[in-house]
Amino acid sequence: MKTPYLYFGRKGYYVQNAPSVGSNVFALTAITIANGGMLPVQKANTVDPATLGFRVVHRAVDAADDARGTDYTNDFVTGIAFDDATAFDAAKNADDIQAGQVTNLTSASAFIVGDDDQIVTIGNNVAAGTAGTVASGLTATTNDFFYVEEFEFNAAVLPIATLGADLLVPANNLIGIESLAYTAGGGVHYDGTALDKTRLIFESGDADRSVDTVDILHTGGKFKDLCEVIGEFVNSTQYDESIKVHFLDADGQNTHEHITNRGITIFGVTITTGNRG
DSSP states (O other): OOOOEEEEEOBOEEEEEOOOOBTTEEEOOOOOHHHHSOEEOOBOTTSOGGGTSEEEEEEOSSOBTTOBOTTOOBOTTTOOBTTOTTTSOTTOOTTSBOTTOEEEOOSTTSEEEOTTTOOEEEEOSSSOOSSOOTTTOBOOOTTSEEEEEEOSOOTTEEOOSSTTSEEEEEGGGEEEEEEEOOOGGGGBOTTSOBEEEEEEEEEOSSTTOOEEEEEEEEETTOHHHHHHHHHHHHTOOOOSSOEEEEEEETTEEEEOHHHHTTTOOEEEEEEEOOOOO
């Protein structure tokens, strides 16, 4: 029986509360395929983050005076200047962090990634250090969140051309769809969008009865819509080429229009494959 083929490419996404500051840095927990769907490669404090294919973003839950380096002037989500008196507290300056503000750490020295350990270390704005300078650093509270988000296909983020990077699977191998709890980052993206996670389960092509899973982190409240779209793909008569559900390329993110037309944004995709002989 004919069946369409579904193609998925991964998208890394990791978030955690800011750890306690030590030695003038915030060292996040190591990012893995399991907890973030990606492996960021080593980054020195001289490498421009714009060249990496992933970003490090801070979302403030608490206010803190004199806590942001002078390299950052505008909110990453709204574009509003941090010292805009009409939008924020007029008594505050750009270096004063206010609750809800979002800062994209774009300075080369703002953070580093360790040598093959996938540990992102963020410098504060108090003293110069290996990660961060007074101008490029940012001092968070333990209620705040740091997000590490992949946004385009780039050799600075693994895996590439190996298991876990992408998956092409016969649609009739789908054996289940599961709604998963998602609470990291308070369950929201740094722009305030509520998030949910859905797992697609496919029978593996191997003979050991293993399964392949695709975990999709997406706009909250859209589980039913996503299930319906996947159902459309499974029942499609598109046989001449694969249905490209989601993937990253060098220009950014690509999501099938049937998904975006239902108001679903995909924030992360983690692919886990069964044993391969």
